[in-house]
Amino acid sequence: MRTQVAPRRSPVANAVFNVLNPIPFGCFVAALIFDVTYARTAQVMWTKGAAWLIVIGLLAAIVPRLVDLAQTWFTARHASTSADRLDFWLNLFAIVAAIFNAFVHSRDAYAVVPEGQWLSALTVALIAIGHVVRATLRTRTEGLAHG
Template identity: 65%
Template sequence: MANAVYELLNPVPFGFFVATLIFDIIYARSAEVMWVKGAAWLVTFGLLFAVIPRLINLVQVWITGRRYSTTADKLDFWLNLFAIVAAIFNAFVHSRDAYAVVPTSVWLSVCTVILLSIAHVVIAAQRSAPGDVIHE
């Protein structure tokens, strides 16, 4: 059951954080306050959806699956954790006045998306490595 919840919720924060980055870039180019307010909501929802998969991953990688977890699983966990920390800082930046958000929010959004992208690539490479058996 935990694997099903993890696989269902794990990609959701990535979408929210990419949308946050897009909204931050649009705001930086247009100075229309609506975009930065939307980005604040997106980063908040992304963080809400990021908590449950990370807790499941914490238990699977570090507590119950120490013998079965790979280096890629641990790297994925740390990259996601650092991305969440960057997103938390980004949420605090978005709580400021709209004109005080740029450029910090853009850089934090870029950092979050890059870290999550690397984490997804690491897991995808692990799953497609030759000789590995995928358990379904």
């Protein structure tokens, strides 16, 4: 009996994705912390810092999202699972929320509250859910393949 080997993802693309993917998530989490701190202290420095972190997170998200797009939908689409596709869509929606959040943070001072906090929380939640889904379903799939 012959077993079929699923096409594998590019090791270089995986390395680039795994190195760069945590950067935007860290920036968005820090922006959420800054937003909460600003709402409690009303020190303008915190909202300006959050605005910069959101922009840096969006810029840092470009390369990993392009790699994920290519691997999920084009080059390794036969190897991608439903978890990979769900993680892709959740991250895409998170980036759209972060873009809206960047526009909210372009407002003056206290006009950022509470929309900035909600959009920051939504962005972080969507990315976190995507990571959890990808990790749990991928682990479950690999366990079934090996066991």
